[in-house]
Amino acid sequence: MYSKKLTPEQVALYHQQGYVVVKSFCSKAEIDKLYSTAVNDNAMLNNAVDLNDQSGKKTKLSLWFTPGNDVFGYLTRSEKMVSSVQQLLGDKAKVCHFHSKLMQKEPKVGGAWEWHQDYGYWYKNQFMFPDELISVMVALTPANKENGCLQVIKDSHKLGRVNHGFSGEQVGADMTMVNNALKTMELVYLELEAGDALFFHSNLLHRSEANLSDYPRWSIISCYSLQSNLAYNESSTSWKTPVNVVPDEAILEWDAESLSNADFLKKENDPALKETGWEKEVAN
Structure with missing residues (x-):
């Protein structure tokens, strides 16, 4: 069981390899x-958005900004x-919460995502300091090679921001730089058990394959920034509001609201989202 505090070795590993x-x-x-x-929770279903990969397979996600008094809010x-x-x-x-998203890769139909960095598009939000941005993925189901687990290029956060551009409906990293990184650095498949957490730097190159297995791959990904990191x-x-911390016991013991009042991202409400590559921004 996790002890609430990372070890010095874990902190050093994050800075060394980017995750x-x-x-x-x-x-x-x-x-x-x-x-x-x-x-x-119907709010998750009603606010889920289908994102297509280049083969037509779909990944569903629901994204919200302000962590509330629901079970996911208690986790974040x-x-x-x-x-x-x-x-x-x-x-x-102080730590602030940028956004969280529920990623839903269903069996046989869950789509792939191209190589990208989170800061490759958060740069468009004009966050100033990528070292003050981080994503945390908690696996809700097992993640493995068969169902499209996350792949990362170890140490690639040291490259700095790589240029990103459109590839079909997605926005991905410059593949010349990605291929150079793959020649130079180690490709790692991050297979997780349900309950494992992956902390990764905003400039870490990562991707995932389609889920061709008989089993779902679901995860919750919460993204954080320091209050000093202006956007x-x-x-x-929410990105500039310090997190109102709750005890860990809240996840299991506190009454939890529905997410029906959460401030979900809605694609149709902001046509500019398509132009800024929002599909890629929120997917992993």
Whole structure:
């Protein structure tokens, strides 16, 4: 069971290779509650968006900005989550929540995502400091090669921001740089058990294959920034609001609201999202 504090070795590993995996970050009981909510809360279904890969396969996602008093809000606001992010980003400013998304790769139809960096498009939001941005993926189901687990290029965060452009409906990294990175650095398949957490740098190159297996791959991904990291082209406000931390026990023991009141991203409400590559921004 996770002890609420990363070890010095884990912190060093994150800075060295651009990511760190924390095993059993969430307990089975926590994952059961999170996954049950993901499947049964109508707000998730009603606000899910289909994203197409180049072969026509689809990945569903639901994205919201402000963490609330629902079970996913309790996870993203939990002491273990926020304290871990603070350790990795440093103690010079408070942790803020940018957005969270539920990723749903269904069996046989869940789509692929091209190589990209999160900061490749968060740059368009004009966040100033990529070292003060981080994503945390918590696996709600097992993630493996068969169902399209995340692939990363180890150490690639040291490249800095790579140019990104459109490829079909997606926005991906410059493949010349990606191929050079693959010749130089190690490709890693990050196979996770349900409850494992992956913390990764905003400039880490990553992708995922389509889910061709008989089993789903679902995950919750929460993205954080330090309050000192100004974003000059971002209309949401959660990115500059320090997280209201709750105890870890809240996930299982506190009454949880539905996500029906969450401030979900809605594609049809902002036609500019298509032009800024929002599909790629929110997918992993």
